[in-house]
Amino acid sequence: MKPWSKGGEAQAKRRLDRLFSELILFRDHRLCQWCKRATDEDGKKLKVDNSHIIPREVLRLRWDERNSVAVCFRHHKSRGFWSWHSNPLLAAQWIRKLLGDTHCDELLRVAQEPYEFTFEEFLRIERLLKQRLLTLSSATLLASAIGELCPLPSSLLPQ
Numbered sequence: 001m002k003p004w005s006k007g008g009e010a011q012a013k014r015r016l017d018r019l020f021s022e023l024i025l026f027r028d029h030r031l032c033q034w035c036k037r038a039t040d041e042d043g044k045k046l047k048v049d050n051s052h053i054i055p056r057e058v059l060r061l062r063w064d065e066r067n068s069v070a071v072c073f074r075h076h077k078s079r080g081f082w083s084w085h086s087n088p089l090l091a092a093q094w095i096r097k098l099l100g101d102t103h104c105d106e107l108l109r110v111a112q113e114p115y116e117f118t119f120e121e122f123l124r125i126e127r128l129l130k131q132r133l134l135t136l137s138s139a140t141l142l143a144s145a146i147g148e149l150c151p152l153p154s155s156l157l158p159q
């Protein structure tokens with residue numbers, strides 16, 4: 001295993017963070033998973049971010065899809081009752097309801113496994129994330145192509 005070059009590890013993390021964030025936002029259709037909205041009351045686009053369930057400092061799960069959800073600023077980082085970061089009691093209740101106890105318990109278990117972020121591991125994760133993004137985006141393209149190619153003719157619709 002080769003040691004990281006100077007600054008290499010930080011650069012690798014930023015690279016994976018960007019890719020990962022794109023993947024989560026794409027997977028969750030850029031909708032806040034808490035309020036299921038993409039726009040506010042005035043129709044203004046909400047700022048939706050990738051949010052880790054187990055903190056991103058736990059590298060074992062930092063780029064693991066099971067450990068992230070898209071959340072809007074209000075439900076992510078604002079201060080007060082409705083915020084993921086400000087209200088841990090509500091946050092835990094919400095995420096357990098959204099993903100189920102089995103999923104959440106598995107995250108807690110995996111987070112404690114020994115883990116080393118090596119260059120080889122960086123390459124493996126990057127490959128995986130790119131592949132996953134490609135699969136998701138081709139599925140979306142395919143779905144929209146099928147929809148466009150085979151629209152229902154109005155003559156087929158019941159009166």
Ligand SMILES: [Zn+2]
Pocket residue numbers: 032033034035036037071072073074075
């Ligand atoms: Zn929200």
